[in-house]
Amino acid sequence: MPAIVAEQLSKRYRIPIGETSDTLAGQIRRYLARNARAGYEDIWALRDVSFTVNEGEVFGIIGRNGSGKSTLLKVMAGIVRPTGGRALVRGRVGALLEVGVGFHPDLTGRENVYFNGTLLGLDRNFIRSKLEEIVSFAEVEKFIDTQFKHYSSGMQARLGFAVAAYLHPEVLIVDEVLSVGDLLFQQKSMNRMTELRKSGMTILFVSHSLSSIAGTCQRAMLLNQGCVAMIGEAGQVIEEYVPKGVSAGQAYVEFKGGPEKQPARYISAAVEDADGVRTNLFDVNEEFYIRLRYEVRRPLDGLQLALTIRIHQNDVVQTFDTDDHQFLGRHEIGVFEKRVKVPCMFLKEGEYAIRMTLGIPAVCFDDYDNALKFSITAESMDTTHKSYRRGRAGMVVFPGTWQEIHSSVSVSFVSR
């Protein structure tokens, strides 16, 4: 049973160019000087977007910035009217768009909860019964009677989510708001999202964190410049979105020297296989190394190298610090080279980027993001049914060890 059906949704923004058009005088001048009607530029934020979401499904929407994701959510939430097409939504819609959206700044937190509940068509008694749950989930007990405009953005986001999570609309539209708040809150939010999903809520979820999408959505849609590029199973759509190809040239990088007074700097970095051959294509089953060469210009205490490994340009998988080992300590002037081993059966298939930093505690000398890139494939094995298959949720390859504790076979009746 579909909860959302969208047909050919389009949204055009007419951007005026030339003479300012936000005064009547200006508008008249434009009208008089309308040579070649070049007064407006049409920007299609959405173009013929069609999709269907079933009841109880979590549907992800991914795409680059400017692909129309936020516009689509605003249209679905009824805040912005489409230029063409239409959509049907069964049930009440709760929307979590930017932080604080849907909340009136001059009302207090408590009033805003009632306000939102009323927008959802709920009666005051029901809202009152849920108020306590909402406030304690959002952790804003002390501030529930202060005006919303005085809330920090974290509090705003938490209250927003709490309202959506406990006032239980049938359809929930979420735009990346879950990334606000501390770790504990994010965890609470994801848990609550799962509970909501189980209770049959339909969720439209936009995020840049592809691992969240993979972890919570069954199906997803890829938007590209306002058009639907692909709709399908979440994992496959993420595949399509991830920028492909890591060129071999990104296996090695050299750095130009910085200012002379910089106490230490990176000279070069490389990714290489177990035999020391510079390459950046590895198999899941293969271990490889990251080699760093750096120069120290003044004697330093506590010099530290750190590598951050990122998958899909967004999510951090692992960091390797030299203070894991005993290299921390005094460095004299000189040129040094170190390498760290990345074990096999650790990182999943995918494209990775490395960020490298160099410094002493609290002072960073060098910071290079996307300095190196490498990719991992699974040619040597069949990962079709493995939990660490590409496109499945999860960051690392770790089948875990299963132990049989107890099993007993019971007699079962088979009906004829």
Next chain:
Amino acid sequence: MTSADVKDDPDSDVSVLDLVDLREADVQIRARDRVDHTVHVVAPPQLSDLWQSISSLPRFMPLFRILVWRVIRLRYTQSYLGLIWLALQPITQASIILFLFTLINVHTGDGAHQGLFLFAGATSWGFFARSVGDAQGSLYANAGILTKVYMPKIMLPLASIIAAWLDTVIVIALLVIVSFTFGIPPTFRLLWLPAFLALISLTSLSFGLGLAPINALYRDIGVLIPLVLQVLMVLSPVYYSTRFIPGKYQLIYHLNPMTSLLEGVRWTILPDSPAPNLNFLLVNFLCILTILIVSLLIYQKLESPVVDRI
């Protein structure tokens, strides 16, 4: 055990599930949570939106109350004088004009009571101008929530107009007090005063509703409108009676809806003020309705661009 039974008892406990096949439990849990399956349509703006907005107002009543209350709070509690200012304005204006007219020995009112005549005009016109001013700025002033909250946006100018009704109570009180001050106790005609004030309110809605989106889109309108209102004031019998208008222009003059309404207000207060001509009153009423319809159309057409561009 049907889902309807379960729905009526939202706090019923696990015991219900004991009686029900576990496969059904999922459906029952959903039923407990007051599921609502009304279908909303997301579509480009069309004329029927007006009807949609207005018919969905009851659902948004608590929000509407909050918006009205907010306008009232802004108007009356922000300035220290607040309510006193509301009275002070027409009193000051009427006093100045009275002084002027006395100085140049001009009598513009019907009956002997020039002071009350002027005061009635100043108060009524002030009420009208304030309502229009608030309504036309309502969309721009609420730019924040326009782009973030799902609600019938027409509620914003409407809230300004409704908030202005508080004005009417004060206006009536003032007029009664000043009547007594001038030694002219009000008659039963006073009972018609709310009716005329209601019509003035309707007129201000007609103007304000159409102007609101125009003001939000074109920022110079906000400056233009007070000027236009000034001109309109001169063209209305605020400080003079309609008998000063030459006969052949009377009809055109009465195309201005405020003419009969102002005459009406004065008729309710001053015993020797003539009742407004019923024919002209009807013409005025039709004018108000025409302007209202035009305003509604303008509003509907411009509502979506306002949200896009504000």
